[in-house]
Amino acid sequence: MNRNSILLRRKQKAIVPRGDSDLPDTYVAALSKNLEGLGYALAPEVIGALKTLSPEEAGRFHDEVLSALKELRGVKHYRPMYPNFPRQVMEAGRAELYLNALMHYLTAWLSDLSGGGEKRRIWLPAYAKEERGPLDEEVGLTVVGLGTEEELREVFTRVVSSNASISETDRAELKWFVENYGLTLPDAIPNKEVLAFVGGLMPDDPGLRRHVRTATDVLRLAVSMSGGDLSLAEATKFRRLSRKERKALLSLLEGCGNLAEDMLRWKGRWLRLGERLHPGEYRKRYPRAAEAFDLLRGDAPVQTFNSRVEHAVRSRDVRGAVDLLRDRPGEFARRLDQLLRMRPGPSVVSAFGEVAHAVSTPVLLQTATHFRHRNDARDLRVFFPKGSLARVTAVENDLPPIPQEACEALVQVCEGVLVQRFSRLRPLGRVFVDERLRDYLVPFSQRSASRSLRTLVRGSKVPLPAGGETVRFFLWWREGEVAGKRTGRVDIDLSAVLYDERWRYREHVSYTNLRSAKYRACHSGDVTTAPEGACEFIDVDVPSVLAYGGGYVVMSVNSYTQQHFIDLPECRAGWMARREPNSGEVFEPATVRDKVDLASDTAICLPVVFDLEERKAVWADIGLKRNPSHVNNVEGNYAQMTLLGKSLTEVVKPDLYNLFRLHAAARGRPAETEADADTVFSPDKGITPFDQETIASEFL
Numbered sequence: 001m002n003r004n005s006i007l008l009r010r011k012q013k014a015i016v017p018r019g020d021s022d023l024p025d026t027y028v029a030a031l032s033k034n035l036e037g038l039g040y041a042l043a044p045e046v047i048g049a050l051k052t053l054s055p056e057e058a059g060r061f062h063d064e065v066l067s068a069l070k071e072l073r074g075v076k077h078y079r080p081m082y083p084n085f086p087r088q089v090m091e092a093g094r095a096e097l098y099l100n101a102l103m104h105y106l107t108a109w110l111s112d113l114s115g116g117g118e119k120r121r122i123w124l125p126a127y128a129k130e131e132r133g134p135l136d137e138e139v140g141l142t143v144v145g146l147g148t149e150e151e152l153r154e155v156f157t158r159v160v161s162s163n164a165s166i167s168e169t170d171r172a173e174l175k176w177f178v179e180n181y182g183l184t185l186p187d188a189i190p191n192k193e194v195l196a197f198v199g200g201l202m203p204d205d206p207g208l209r210r211h212v213r214t215a216t217d218v219l220r221l222a223v224s225m226s227g228g229d230l231s232l233a234e235a236t237k238f239r240r241l242s243r244k245e246r247k248a249l250l251s252l253l254e255g256c257g258n259l260a261e262d263m264l265r266w267k268g269r270w271l272r273l274g275e276r277l278h279p280g281e282y283r284k285r286y287p288r289a290a291e292a293f294d295l296l297r298g299d300a301p302v303q304t305f306n307s308r309v310e311h312a313v314r315s316r317d318v319r320g321a322v323d324l325l326r327d328r329p330g331e332f333a334r335r336l337d338q339l340l341r342m343r344p345g346p347s348v349v350s351a352f353g354e355v356a357h358a359v360s361t362p363v364l365l366q367t368a369t370h371f372r373h374r375n376d377a378r379d380l381r382v383f384f385p386k387g388s389l390a391r392v393t394a395v396e397n398d399l400p401p402i403p404q405e406a407c408e409a410l411v412q413v414c415e416g417v418l419v420q421r422f423s424r425l426r427p428l429g430r431v432f433v434d435e436r437l438r439d440y441l442v443p444f445s446q447r448s449a450s451r452s453l454r455t456l457v458r459g460s461k462v463p464l465p466a467g468g469e470t471v472r473f474f475l476w477w478r479e480g481e482v483a484g485k486r487t488g489r490v491d492i493d494l495s496a497v498l499y500d501e502r503w504r505y506r507e508h509v510s511y512t513n514l515r516s517a518k519y520r521a522c523h524s525g526d527v528t529t530a531p532e533g534a535c536e537f538i539d540v541d542v543p544s545v546l547a548y549g550g551g552y553v554v555m556s557v558n559s560y561t562q563q564h565f566i567d568l569p570e571c572r573a574g575w576m577a578r579r580e581p582n583s584g585e586v587f588e589p590a591t592v593r594d595k596v597d598l599a600s601d602t603a604i605c606l607p608v609v610f611d612l613e614e615r616k617a618v619w620a621d622i623g624l625k626r627n628p629s630h631v632n633n634v635e636g637n638y639a640q641m642t643l644l645g646k647s648l649t650e651v652v653k654p655d656l657y658n659l660f661r662l663h664a665a666a667r668g669r670p671a672e673t674e675a676d677a678d679t680v681f682s683p684d685k686g687i688t689p690f691d692q693e694t695i696a697s698e699f700l
Contacts, residue, residue, distance in 0.1 A: 001176050003152055005068035010155055010693070013147030014065055016049035023051045023058050031062050038069045039590035041141040049146060065144070072453050074572050074595040076476050078535045078587035081525025083129040086539045087582050089515055089522040097514055100125045101526060108528045112489065122529050135584030137591060138467070156183065158693040160198055163190045163362060163700035165231065165447040167455070168599070171197055178202065185211070192220055193230040193447065200224030203248060209255070215262035215292075218253045222273050231447055235269065238276045246277050250286040259292040261304045270296055309335070318343040322351045329355040333367045336410065337374070340402045349406055353413045361418065361700050362444050365654040368414035371407040373652045382651045384445065384458065394647040415662060422666035429678030431668035437657035437681060439616065440689035443696050444654075450621050451597040453574070454690050459651035461616040464542070465593070468577025471610060473538040473555050474587060477571040479530050487568060491528040491560040494536040494573070496521065501551035501613060503646045509538055519544040524586070528560075533570075539581050542612055553610040554645045559603035571598040573607050575617070596621055609645045618648050656681070656689055659699060
């Protein structure tokens with residue numbers, strides 16, 4: 001990791017150190033040509049800066065940038081079992097495909113029986129790679145601009161100021177930045193998980209105290225110091241704390257308000273943490289903290305705010321519940337649907353309108369979206385549970401309808417507060433908001449997002465490129481050693497499952513079915529070991545699938561040998577769009593549309609779902625737990641895949657179009673076209689869906 005790998009991923013920019021040399025044009029031309037093969041081009045200002053470097057300095061810059069961009073595109077040693085894929089697989093006889101697979105599996109089985117190890121010998125067919133014609137594609141190049149140290153600092157100021165949880169990649173890069181550059185804490189750190197992570201990196205920073213306001217903030221900080229789940233969805237095994245650390249946490253706890261009630265929300269966690277803090281030893285210095293722990297350990301019942309609200313709801317005392325919830329507007333917003341089902345009149349809406357100004361921007365956006373679509377005819381309601389694992393939960397949409405006028409009134413309340421709030425921000429001038437942003441969701445929570453070429457929110461939809469009639473899935477993995485432990489033989493399988501427009505299964509392409517007889521699709525061959533890396537590909541021809549009656553394709557990656565992705569040295573998957581699938585190399589980095597590094601604590605991943613009728617890729621990045629009654633392959637996971645695929649295509653969440661529309665109404669005037677605008681919100685210009693840290697810090 002280095003500054004340019006970070007800037008290239010986030011900003012498509014690179015820092016070029018200024019020199020006093022005169023670099024020959026041949027060096028710049030060679031670098032430009034190498035980048036072009038990866039789908040990138042240098043901006044004129046980058047070329048100008050490069051020309052001031054010596055050949056040695058230019059060489060170091062070349063290696064640094066090329067390495068970072070190769071990592072983003074997924075470039076490794078991609079040689080499939082059938083090197084002349086896809087034509088070779090489509091033309092091969094069934095007996096040939098069968099015998100090759102049989103020999104490969106038999107030798108893998110014998111190798112396992114003999115202990116395998118470094119002397120493992122697994123048979124693969126020895127096909128010569130034929131000469132392939134040049135890539136016959138029009139590939140749009142991504143321009144690499146000139147970055148600065150100030151932009152690098154700005155990136156992490158925005159990450160820390162995010163009003164959304166951040167990903168593991170964000171956390172790793174933030175840790176690197178703090179260690180190499182240091183960090184000045186901003187005036188506000190709105191997201192509690194981000195606050196805890198930064199506090200874990202900088203526990204001695206005197207500015208931390210002004211940000212820690214509740215006992216749960218202190219709990220998250222202790223979780224961060226122990227490397228646990230900052231969302232608190234999973235319990236943490238707290239490490240042994242030094243005396244200095246115990247005093248620091250108890251001092252922060254002493255300064256928090258409403259201690260006992262806040263700690264009771266996480267009673268079990270606090271009891272475990274108390275075993276590390278020893279609050280009794282510091283009773284005289286931190287009496288409030290010690291008293292709160294005494295209360296936790298006692299048996300005396302304590303009536304909390306939530307218990308009083310629950311009692312009112314169970315008693316169907318809507319007025320009593322509303323009176324209580326006025327003091328906690330965020331909880332009021334989350335209870336609105338429940339209250340309106342009990343009393344659908346205007347009183348609940350009116351009461352919420354009086355306190356809505358105190359509700360956070362993310363919650364107001366979610367509330368407005370919920371009630372805008374509350375009475376829509378939908379089969380499923382979809383949720384993304386908290387936690388470090390990327391999951392989706394779908395339940396039957398069996399909520400009874402509530403009056404549409406109440407729904408519309410609540411949307412008006414939420415949007416009215418948001419427009420008023422946004423109007424206090426700097427003006428945007430004439431604003432153009434692209435309608436295509438309806439397909440991109442707001443980045444509220446990215447805690448479980450995998451490292452990818454372009455960071456998106458699950459459920460967002462990206463159009464397939466014009467002319468790219470063939471979708472090519474790719475997978476690359478490597479076995480070996482992780483944290484001093486050998487993985488053993490690792491067999492990862494790539495599959496594509498086809499459904500019709502009503503999500504009824506039609507067919508799949510996988511190691512059990514290398515090619516379809518019903519439409520144009522084929523698999524590059526199943527490889528079952530990867531000591532030096534292995535790859536698999538699947539081609540799906542979109543027009544032929546549509547003609548066959550297909551509607552959706554789900555990409556699936558399964559760990560057949562049961563190792564979880566987190567326990568592998570490397571595993572990456574993604575997709576390309578190809579017009580002429582037999583032209584160029586099997587893996588052409590410039591045609592990669594998206595790539596994700598698989599590192600979740602699961603043995604199954606669904607990276608992407610394709611809506612073929614709409615010609616859109618739906619970003620998934622979802623991990624599944626295996627079904628213990630089946631072998632871990634695509635056939636054993638149909639039910640989960642069908643439900644999750646359908647869920648992602650039907651998800652109803654706040655989208656960027658409506659977020660930016662509200663900013664435009666509050667801060668500017670409408671512009672008819674991009675050319676007429678001072679501020680542009682679009683998938684490919686101005687503020688884009690991929691500017692995640694900017695959106696989360698400046699627009700939420």
